[in-house]
Amino acid sequence: MKRRVFLGMVGSLASVGTLAYATRDPVTTLEVRVWLSNGAATYDGVMDRILEYLEEILALEHWSLELSAGGTVEVSTEDGARVTTSGEWPMAIASGAIGSRDITPAADVNVLVTDGQMERAPTGYGLPHIASVGGARHLSSLDSFDALLATPEADVDRWIVPNERGPRTMQILVHEIGHALGLHHDHGVSFRDGDAIVATPMLSSYAWTADYGGDRSRCGESYPDPADHTRKLSLAFSSCAHRDLEAYSGGMTPQNR
Numbered sequence: 493m494k495r496r497v498f499l500g501m502v503g504s505l506a507s508v509g510t511l512a513y514a515t516r517d518p519v520t521t522l523e524v525r526v527w528l529s530n531g532a533a534t535y536d537g538v539m540d541r542i543l544e545y546l547e548e549i550l551a552l553e554h555w556s557l558e559l560s561a562g563g564t565v566e567v568s569t570e571d572g573a574r575v576t577t578s579g580e581w582p583m584a585i586a587s588g589a590i591g592s593r594d595i596t597p598a599a600d601v602n603v604l605v606t607d608g609q610m611e612r613a614p615t616g617y618g619l620p621h622i623a624s625v626g627g628a629r630h631l632s633s634l635d636s637f638d639a640l641l642a643t644p645e646a647d648v649d650r651w652i653v654p655n656e657r658g659p660r661t662m663q664i665l666v667h668e669i670g671h672a673l674g675l676h677h678d679h680g681v682s683f684r685d686g687d688a689i690v691a692t693p694m695l696s697s698y699a700w701t702a703d704y705g706g707d708r709s710r711c712g713e714s715y716p717d718p719a720d721h722t723r724k725l726s727l728a729f730s731s732c733a734h735r736d737l738e739a740y741s742g743g744m745t746p747q748n749r
């Protein structure tokens with residue numbers, strides 16, 4: 493992350509009041525709410541597609557998932573990272589309002605999907621309980637979850653999917669939600685699958701970049717050299733990400749000034 497922007501954001505957050513972090517131990521219900529920016533909301537079926545995928549991907553055994561659509565919000569930028577790093581989206585969640593519109597935050601994850609570009613990083617951002625990502629147009633063009641997994645390149649058991657724009661954008665959405673739940677990049681793994689190298693959501697495209705700092709994941713495995721292998725993506729969290737999600741016990745109660 494860019495420290496400068498992060499500090500700027502904390503400064504603006506401090507001015508809206510206090511985010512109270514509550515510990516709910518154990519978490520039996522995970523509340524996740526998805527909002528669309530005005531730009532994102534112009535794509536047909538995008539919210540339904542997002543909810544359909546997240547319903548599968550976030551449905552872990554130890555919690556019951558309460559996934560909902562928050563609605564459309566008018567934000568000043570469609571940039572999927574900047575809307576959070578500038579403090580705009582976090583402040584909207586913290587204050588329970590954006591402009592004249594009420595926002596009812598979910599206890600665990602509040603994610604905003606925008607019409608932002610997905611070509612150059614950063615394309616999204618995740619903070620505890622708050623995340624945003626661009627790429628609404630790519631999400632709306634995704635096939636259904638079952639249809640994607642039925643393609644010849646996919647693996648239905650391990651949710652391995654082609655490294656194409658739609659699936660990649662979905663993986664980045666899941667990546668930012670992972671950050672919102674306290675996961676880090678080293679919760680991601682990459683592994684060989686035939687001729688391909690597969691990256692899980694928290695590692696994502698870092699699997700293909702030489703400058704990624706870590707040499708092994710929290711799961712204990714080292715990262716195979718991507719070299720010239722075909723790149724594929726898994727939509728499933730790694731085993732150590734699963735383990736730490738099972739230990740997740742934090743929720744958030746925004747308090748107004």
Ligand SMILES: [Zn+2]
Pocket residue numbers: 667671677
């Ligand atoms: Zn990240």
